[in-house]
Amino acid sequence: MSAGSDNILFEYLLRLGDNCLILSQRLSEWCGHGPVLEEDIALTNVALDLLGQARLWLSYAGEVEGRGRGEDDLAFLRDAREFRNVLLVEQSNADYAFTTARQFYFDAWHSLALSELMRSADVRVAEIAEKAAKEVTYHLQRSSEWVIRLGDGTEESRHRMQTAVDALWSYTGELFEMDEMDRSARERGLGPDWSALRERWMQYVARTFAEATLEIPQGTWMQRGGRHGVHSERLGYILAEMQFLQRAYPGAKW
Amino acid sequence: MSAEFQERIEAGIKIEPKDEMPEGYRNTLIRQISQHAHSEIVGQLPEGNWITRAPTLKRKAILLAKVQDEAGHGLYLYAAVETLGVTREQTIQDLLSGKAKYSSIFNYPTLTWADIGAIGWLVDGAAIINQIPICRCSYGPYARAMVRICKEETFHQRQGFEIMLTLARGTPEQKAMAQDALNRWWWPSLMMHGPPDADSKHSAQSMAWKIKLFSNDELRQKFVDQIAPQADFLGLKIPDPDLKWNPERGHYDFGPIDWNEFYSVIQGNGPCNRERLQARIDAHRQGAWVRDAAAAYAAKQRAKARVA
Numbered sequence: 001m002s003a004g005s006d007n008i009l010f011e012y013l014l015r016l017g018d019n020c021l022i023l024s025q026r027l028s029e030w031c032g033h034g035p036v037l038e039e040d041i042a043l044t045n046v047a048l049d050l051l052g053q054a055r056l057w058l059s060y061a062g063e064v065e066g067r068g069r070g071e072d073d074l075a076f077l078r079d080a081r082e083f084r085n086v087l088l089v090e091q092s093n094a095d096y097a098f099t100t101a102r103q104f105y106f107d108a109w110h111s112l113a114l115s116e117l118m119r120s121a122d123v124r125v126a127e128i129a130e131k132a133a134k135e136v137t138y139h140l141q142r143s144s145e146w147v148i149r150l151g152d153g154t155e156e157s158r159h160r161m162q163t164a165v166d167a168l169w170s171y172t173g174e175l176f177e178m179d180e181m182d183r184s185a186r187e188r189g190l191g192p193d194w195s196a197l198r199e200r201w202m203q204y205v206a207r208t209f210a211e212a213t214l215e216i217p218q219g220t221w222m223q224r225g226g227r228h229g230v231h232s233e234r235l236g237y238i239l240a241e242m243q244f245l246q247r248a249y250p251g252a253k254w
Numbered sequence: 255m256s257a258e259f260q261e262r263i264e265a266g267i268k269i270e271p272k273d274e275m276p277e278g279y280r281n282t283l284i285r286q287i288s289q290h291a292h293s294e295i296v297g298q299l300p301e302g303n304w305i306t307r308a309p310t311l312k313r314k315a316i317l318l319a320k321v322q323d324e325a326g327h328g329l330y331l332y333a334a335v336e337t338l339g340v341t342r343e344q345t346i347q348d349l350l351s352g353k354a355k356y357s358s359i360f361n362y363p364t365l366t367w368a369d370i371g372a373i374g375w376l377v378d379g380a381a382i383i384n385q386i387p388i389c390r391c392s393y394g395p396y397a398r399a400m401v402r403i404c405k406e407e408t409f410h411q412r413q414g415f416e417i418m419l420t421l422a423r424g425t426p427e428q429k430a431m432a433q434d435a436l437n438r439w440w441w442p443s444l445m446m447h448g449p450p451d452a453d454s455k456h457s458a459q460s461m462a463w464k465i466k467l468f469s470n471d472e473l474r475q476k477f478v479d480q481i482a483p484q485a486d487f488l489g490l491k492i493p494d495p496d497l498k499w500n501p502e503r504g505h506y507d508f509g510p511i512d513w514n515e516f517y518s519v520i521q522g523n524g525p526c527n528r529e530r531l532q533a534r535i536d537a538h539r540q541g542a543w544v545r546d547a548a549a550a551y552a553a554k555q556r557a558k559a560r561v562a
């Protein structure tokens with residue numbers, strides 16, 4: 001950080017930006033391999049939206065930091081320990097049920113989060129959130145529809161969907177975690193009390209699962225660490241792939 | 255019907271799905287449009303290979319959007335085939351069984367980032383040259399789909415050229431990467447216009463039906479004439495010692511094409527034929543339960559609506 005730069009805002013923006021970046025990276029792995037052409041296109045749309053959002057958050061983070069780092073420096077030249085995304089978004093695509101469950105849990109949180117961030121005391125945060133919220137409304141509608149369709153589809157799809165929502169459940173707690181930094185940010189009016197969003201999130205998930213004929217997972221133990229840079233082993237591989245060219249040809253312009 | 259049909263074609267009246275048409279005309283269109291659709295879909299794979307490794311976030315966004323456009327092209331074209339009475343599922347089955355062909359260019363691997371530039375510049379470039387005339391072809395749905403597609407392909411080519419330009423003006427390693435990509439993609443791109451006119455088995459009838467408006471060799475010449483000065487501008491060398499401006503012809507002369515390679519790749523012996531087809535088979539097979547679930551859910555909803 002340069003003298004006088006705002007470390008809390010910088011970290012806050014990394015958390016928002018890295019979620020979008022890593023999830024987009026995961027979704028883009030589907031491009032060309034979707035279960036049906038229309039889904040290939042729709043998933044790529046979501047990946048593109050999230051990538052656009054990541055660029056807005058990370059560019060702003062770079063400005064706030066004031067050390068001349070731009071979106072690409074932050075995306076391609078940080079190591080895993082410096083990434084601030086939640087563990088949920090780095091989980092593997094596995095099958096379409098896992099991809100759908102991951103997206104649904106995230107979208108349901110993301111949409112609530114953005115509607116709060118739209119009221120941020122920081123004008124840039126509010127602007128980015130407002131733009132992103134429009135896109136995420138559609139993401140949530142889409143992932144909810146797929147949870148319902150796969151849950152209430154065939155026996156096989158219901159089984160796969162239930163397995164996926166169960167397996168990813170322990171990664172949802174981190175979305176509502178409040179640490180020291182979140183509390184400072186909240187005091188400054190940057191963003192909300194994340195823990196206060198949990199109930200509305202839970203209601204939405206419960207309603208959707210009921211329609212999908214899925215059981216709500218019962219586990220109470222939650223994984224954590226991503227927001228503090230302690231990730232799953234998967235993130236290293238995501239970054240190795242994503243950062244390859246920037247690492248192999250230092251300083252080159254592309 | 256044949257003489258009357260031919261008169262309509264000569265008069266430039268578009269043929270529409272419900273119009274009567276000779277079986278040969280219909281079959282030629284089905285073969286050509288479905289081949290074209292499959293090329294868009296298989297064409298997603300070599301470029302998709304670099305999405306997760308794109309060097310900047312902006313390049314990643316452009317590439318994602320491009321590969322998505324190609325999926326969209328596949329979608330319009332499968333719809334155009336459906337207007338001729340063949341379902342999308344059937345058309346796709348012909349690809350997966352190996353019965354239908356797709357453009358051989360996609361059987362070559364993308365080894366470096368420069369290949370993404372070279373594909374946009376050369377492969378989309380060659381596709382545009384082949385497809386612009388099809389915007390005026392005699393079959394309405396195909397002509398209309400092509401208008402939309404060509405607009406997007408033009409963007410793709412510009413973006414590819416821009417990648418090449420950035421590399422050509424970059425570090426010595428980047429310039430070498432660009433030259434290597436041009437070396438590998440040049441000859442396969444020239445083959446995209448199809449076999450030489452002398453050996454082209456479908457051309458004459460297709461031209462009479464105005465499904466094809468220029469011969470393969472004419473299209474190839476246009477492509478070379480367009481690309482050669484662009485390569486000069488980039489400071490890259492086209493890998494053909496015989497390539498030279500011919501002021502008398504008003505065209506570039508170029509060296510002989512290795513048609514044995516072309517036929518060999520079509521026969522299945524390209525570097526990536528097996529992987530490309532396998533990737534499509536895997537996606538289709540792994541997506542089966544998702545498609546089944548969506549169909550089952552839709553059927554349940556319809557049943558509920560009837561009861562209500």
Ligand SMILES: [Fe+2]
Pocket residue numbers: 294323324327403407
């Ligand atoms: Fe295309």
Ligand SMILES: [Fe+2]
Pocket residue numbers: 324378406407410
């Ligand atoms: Fe294209």
